[in-house]
Amino acid sequence: MTTPPQDGMPTTRGMNFFRADRNLAFVCESVMAPDVLERARPELDAMGATAGGELDALAADADRNPPALRAFDAGGRRVDEVVFHPAYREMERLAFCRFGLAAMSHREGVLGWPGRVPHVVKYTLSYLFAQAEFGILCPVSVTDSTSRMLRWFGSDELKARYLPGLTATTPEALRQGTQWMTERTGGSDVGASTTRACRDADGTWRLHGEKWFCSNANADMAVTLARPEGGAAGTSGLAMFLVPRLLPDGTRNAWTINRLKDKLGSRSMATGEVTYAGAVAYPVGDLARGFKQMMEMVNVSRLSNAMRAAGIMRRCVLESVVHARGRAAFGKALVELPLLRASLLEMLLDAEAAASVVLHAAAALDRADGGSAPDRALVRVLTPLAKFWITYRARAVAGDAMSVRGGNGYIEEWPNGRLLRDAHLGAIWEGTSSVVALDVQRAILKDGGLDALAGYARERLATVRVPAAAAWARDVGTGFDDLRRRADAWATSDDAARELDARPAAERLYHLFATSLLLAEGQRLASARRSARKLLAAGLYARRWLGATDTPVFSPAALRWLDALVDWGEVPEGALADAR
Numbered sequence: 001m002t003t004p005p006q007d008g009m010p011t012t013r014g015m016n017f018f019r020a021d022r023n024l025a026f027v028c029e030s031v032m033a034p035d036v037l038e039r040a041r042p043e044l045d046a047m048g049a050t051a052g053g054e055l056d057a058l059a060a061d062a063d064r065n066p067p068a069l070r071a072f073d074a075g076g077r078r079v080d081e082v083v084f085h086p087a088y089r090e091m092e093r094l095a096f097c098r099f100g101l102a103a104m105s106h107r108e109g110v111l112g113w114p115g116r117v118p119h120v121v122k123y124t125l126s127y128l129f130a131q132a133e134f135g136i137l138c139p140v141s142v143t144d145s146t147s148r149m150l151r152w153f154g155s156d157e158l159k160a161r162y163l164p165g166l167t168a169t170t171p172e173a174l175r176q177g178t179q180w181m182t183e184r185t186g187g188s189d190v191g192a193s194t195t196r197a198c199r200d201a202d203g204t205w206r207l208h209g210e211k212w213f214c215s216n217a218n219a220d221m222a223v224t225l226a227r228p229e230g231g232a233a234g235t236s237g238l239a240m241f242l243v244p245r246l247l248p249d250g251t252r253n254a255w256t257i258n259r260l261k262d263k264l265g266s267r268s269m270a271t272g273e274v275t276y277a278g279a280v281a282y283p284v285g286d287l288a289r290g291f292k293q294m295m296e297m298v299n300v301s302r303l304s305n306a307m308r309a310a311g312i313m314r315r316c317v318l319e320s321v322v323h324a325r326g327r328a329a330f331g332k333a334l335v336e337l338p339l340l341r342a343s344l345l346e347m348l349l350d351a352e353a354a355a356s357v358v359l360h361a362a363a364a365l366d367r368a369d370g371g372s373a374p375d376r377a378l379v380r381v382l383t384p385l386a387k388f389w390i391t392y393r394a395r396a397v398a399g400d401a402m403s404v405r406g407g408n409g410y411i412e413e414w415p416n417g418r419l420l421r422d423a424h425l426g427a428i429w430e431g432t433s434s435v436v437a438l439d440v441q442r443a444i445l446k447d448g449g450l451d452a453l454a455g456y457a458r459e460r461l462a463t464v465r466v467p468a469a470a471a472w473a474r475d476v477g478t479g480f481d482d483l484r485r486r487a488d489a490w491a492t493s494d495d496a497a498r499e500l501d502a503r504p505a506a507e508r509l510y511h512l513f514a515t516s517l518l519l520a521e522g523q524r525l526a527s528a529r530r531s532a533r534k535l536l537a538a539g540l541y542a543r544r545w546l547g548a549t550d551t552p553v554f555s556p557a558a559l560r561w562l563d564a565l566v567d568w569g570e571v572p573e574g575a576l577a578d579a580r
């Protein structure tokens with residue numbers, strides 16, 4: 001990481017976010033095969049440069065100039081157009097066309113890749129993108145997952161008609177997807193949905209109802225849920241449909257955008273309220289399994305959300321370190337002040353843990369899609385777990401980063417305000433923190449989630465041999481045993497007691513899992529390069545999140561290592577004693 005001149009107003013402008021992140025390059029070595037990483041590296045480098053320069057400037061512009069609804073044309077005819085600032089259109093070009101983020105999992109040859117680009121590469125590129133722009137990654141993610149749904153469940157006719165546009169990488173050919181479930185009656189309780197699906201005499205399905213939160217409101221097609229007439233109450237009666245904005249003959253389908261939401265964050269992207277007034281809809285997959293199919297889509301969106309929150313955390317670390325090194329108070333650089341140092345260290349540990357968790361989940365998704373049953377079980381629980389903690393924690397990290405920048409952090413010319421506003425959304429949509437914690441609990445109770453996570457973690461813990469770290473690895477193993485006993489007790493506890501344990505248990509599980517990954521990566525670094533840098537991070541993370549203490553979390557001795565952690569400087573094995 002380069003230190004900017006000490007003019008008291010340092011910025012990260014123009015930095016390459018990939019080159020500035022030694023940790024990311026190292027984690028990539030853990031989750032990608034060497035040939036995959038070598039092929040990905042030039043694109044990661046290009047994305048790092050784009051995110052730190054052009055994209056960041058566009059994101060600031062688009063955030064200041066949110067989209068507007070043009071409901072009618074000059075002649076009073078309904079057009080339901082969303083008008084975007086040119087900066088957003090340019091970000092669309094970067095995300096969908098230059099980097100092909102929505103297409104790369106579904107079409108061969110994107111970025112010149114032989115075959116399809118692995119999820120883990122897509123998530124790493126998107127993690128860098130998210131450090132500059134959050135809003136447009138929703139349209140990218142839902143377009144990507146619309147293709148996934150069509151490929152998994154769609155008829156040959158739907159695939160042939162819509163996949164080419166969804167996976168196009170030119171602005172002219174590109175067609176975007178989206179995913180609309182939430183109604184006024186509720187987002188968590190999707191089973192309360194009231195949108196009806198009726199069938200004409202000729203077999204055409206038509207939807208009637210309102211969707212209350214419709215992100216990517218300008219999309220060309222929406223994957224949506226509706227209840228076929230006479231269907232059961234609750235989620236079991238919901239079917240999945242694809243609703244195009246334009247019908248095959250080019251005329252507009254019967255959906256109207258009633259208005260756009262005035263949002264706290266994610267302001268570059270349009271979220272609206274939509275009425276289906278007899279809109280033509282095509283069934284996707286098994287009508288009786290609509291909600292279950294939709295949960296597949298929601299799950300990849302949740303992982304994407306965790307990735308975006310991890311990216312926000314990393315940007316916060318970068319902003320804060322650059323600021324603290326480039327500004328002085330009381331005759332010292334801010335970075336030398338113990339309390340500020342402790343804050344930076346905490347952010348760095350949170351961000352590194354999040355990066356590891358997200359990229360391991362992405363690699364597991366690749367293996368699951370390749371047919372691995374254990375990885376499918378792992379993804380089932382790891383996705384809500386990552387979404388639960390990382391999006392929740394990103395809010396606090398973004399708040400701390402704002403404080404590190406002091407008054408300027410509160411001023412919209414600096415990126416902190418946008419990071420904080422965007423961070424808050426991750427913990428609400430695609431399931432609030434409580435709702436996804438309950439899903440983690442369900443994955444443990446019904447789908448063997450704890451065994452899947454603990455098994456994956458224990459394989460990694462078993463690799464840890466450096467003595468001080470091996471003791472931490474044993475403690476983490478014991479932590480998983482304790483959680484097993486705790487989860488077993490849920491079988492006999494009453495509903496309220498069990499639900500009340502969902503969040504604390506998920507939090508503990510996340511930290512045990514994250515520490516396992518950090519320890520294993522630390523051992524790999526220690527073996528390959530004789531550096532205890534990453535083991536130290538693992539030990540400090542465990543002290544922060546697994547230790548019970550009301551004394552200062554980090555000792556002065558631990559804080560001495562902050563610069564070595566930031567810069568990947570020399571960390572001898574003896575330093576591990578300072579993490580205790």
Ligand SMILES: Cc1cc2nc3c(=O)[nH]c(=O)nc-3n(C[C@H](O)[C@H](O)[C@H](O)COP(=O)(O)OP(=O)(O)OC[C@H]3O[C@@H](n4cnc5c(N)ncnc54)[C@H](O)[C@@H]3O)c2cc1C
Pocket residue numbers: 179180181182185186187188189213214215216263266271425428429430431432433434435438
């Ligand atoms: C900017 C934005 C964009 C969005 N875009 C989309 C979109 O494109 N498509 C879409 O379908 N949805 C979208 N949403 C909707 C979003 O997914 C929902 O807002 C979210 O799932 C919560 O639903 P709700 O707003 O109805 O809140 P509610 O479900 O009413 O929840 C209110 C509170 O009750 C709590 N709660 C609910 N159930 C439980 C429980 N069982 N136990 C404990 N607590 C519980 C929640 O945690 C929350 O704190 C968007 C939301 C926002 C803010």
